[in-house]
Amino acid sequence: MIRKNAYFYFGGICIIIAFFFLSYNLAEDYKVNKNTKNIVNVLKENIVKDARVKEKYIENPKMEMPIKEINGYDYIGYLKIEKLSLDLPIMNEWSYPLIRISPARYKGSIYENNMIILAHNYRAHFGYIYTLNPGDKVEFVDMNDKHFIYEVVKVEEIRGEDIDKLLSGSYDLTLFTCTLGGEFRTVVRCKIQK
Numbered sequence: 027m028i029r030k031n032a033y034f035y036f037g038g039i040c041i042i043i044a045f046f047f048l049s050y051n052l053a054e055d056y057k058v059n060k061n062t063k064n065i066v067n068v069l070k071e072n073i074v075k076d077a078r079v080k081e082k083y084i085e086n087p088k089m090e091m092p093i094k095e096i097n098g099y100d101y102i103g104y105l106k107i108e109k110l111s112l113d114l115p116i117m118n119e120w121s122y123p124l125i126r127i128s129p130a131r132y133k134g135s136i137y138e139n140n141m142i143i144l145a146h147n148y149r150a151h152f153g154y155i156y157t158l159n160p161g162d163k164v165e166f167v168d169m170n171d172k173h174f175i176y177e178v179v180k181v182e183e184i185r186g187e188d189i190d191k192l193l194s195g196s197y198d199l200t201l202f203t204c205t206l207g208g209e210f211r212t213v214v215r216c217k218i219q220k
Contacts, residue, residue, distance in 0.1 A: 062150050065115040065128060066104050068096050073171045083137040083172065091135055092169040093118050102131060103168040105143065105201075110154050116143055116166070132202075136166055136174055139198040139218060147212075152203035156181065156212045164199065164216050174199075176216035183210050 072094050083089055091102045100118040107114075120130035129145030129152065145151040158164075164176040176199050184191045186209055192202060199216040 066113045087137040094169050106165040109162050142200040147203045175219045179217050180215040182213050
């Protein structure tokens with residue numbers, strides 16, 4: 027009888043803890059979604075629409091990407107994934123605390139066709155990129171209003187510590203996030219549309 031009561035109480039405690047974590051994760055996802063929408067709206071309002079500035083990257087693909095500071099953070103543009111109904115601001119540099127706010131550039135440049143973007147697996151960020159399929163469209167818009175349209179060519183799952191595999195290949199744009207358990211990464215490879 028005592029053993030049954032112990033299992034009952036232990037099970038109840040586990041359910042309460044699980045409910046707490048679920049509530050915390052849902053609240054954090056809601057907050058991230060709201061902040062993401064606000065940031066991307068400010069970015070869209072501040073994009074330079076000057077045709078003279080717009081095409082400089084063609085002459086000099088190694089040029090720095092233009093940056094816009096919002097709330098003390100530097101952004102290089104925004105990413106649109108229509109299939110997932112996402113418009114996401116992209117920070118210039120990444121760190122673990124920063125990607126709690128916004129997806130960020132991990133490496134590379136949109137102008138050199140080698141940019142890698144990472145984000146947390148929040149539903150409001152890259153939580154559903156695993157549902158993308160070859161042929162789906164992804165768009166990046168820089169701060170000079172230059173639109174870069176990509177097509178997904180491959181979606182793969184790699185081990186979390188396999189950085190060499192993440193960096194391998196000649197893809198124009200790569201998106202990645204951790205899976206829910208954190209042991210693997212979902213990686214979306216894209217080629218620019220000519």
